[in-house]
Amino acid sequence: MTNASHSNNQNKPYDDNNSADVLLKPRPKTKKPNMYKVILLNDDYTPMNFVTHILEKFFNKTKTEADEIMMQVHRRGVGVCGIYSYEIAETKVVQVMEYAKINEQPLQCTMEKD
Numbered sequence: 682m683t684n685a686s687h688s689n690n691q692n693k694p695y696d697d698n699n700s701a702d703v704l705l706k707p708r709p710k711t712k713k714p715n716m717y718k719v720i721l722l723n724d725d726y727t728p729m730n731f732v733t734h735i736l737e738k739f740f741n742k743t744k745t746e747a748d749e750i751m752m753q754v755h756r757r758g759v760g761v762c763g764i765y766s767y768e769i770a771e772t773k774v775v776q777v778m779e780y781a782k783i784n785e786q787p788l789q790c791t792m793e794k795d
Contacts, residue, residue: 715794717770719762721754721777722789729755731786736762739776764795 719740721732729751736747740762754760765773770792777790 714766716764717767717792718764718795719770719773719777719790719792721750721760721762722791723754723758724787724789727781727786727788731781731784732788735777735780735788739773739780762790 721735732751732754733744733747736742736750737744740747742750742762750760750762752760762773764770774790774792777788781788781790
């Protein structure tokens with residue numbers, strides 16, 4: 682190739698005579714999804730070790746974390762298991778409720794907006 686072949690405007694992307702006018706639309710700001718607390722409710726029948734097991738199985742809590750949350754449920758009447766997007770929180774509530782029912786436990790699990 683000779684230098685003459687490079688004389689076209691391909692090597693000058695910002696040449697005012699060669700550039701097309703492009704209007705860029707501002708990007709809409711993405712909104713963070715609402716988050717939801719998954720909550721266990723105290724009752725007088727569900728054994729504490731079952732609550733701890735639920736926390737370890739469905740919420741990936743360590744034994745220590747599960748015991749702390751279980752004691753909050755026992756003492757305060759409620760305990761927060763975790764905070765998730767709506768779909769994940771809803772799935773966890775359903776999983777816990779089904780598991781409690783299969784195991785004939787009255788444990789209640791719910792979710793609320795964070």
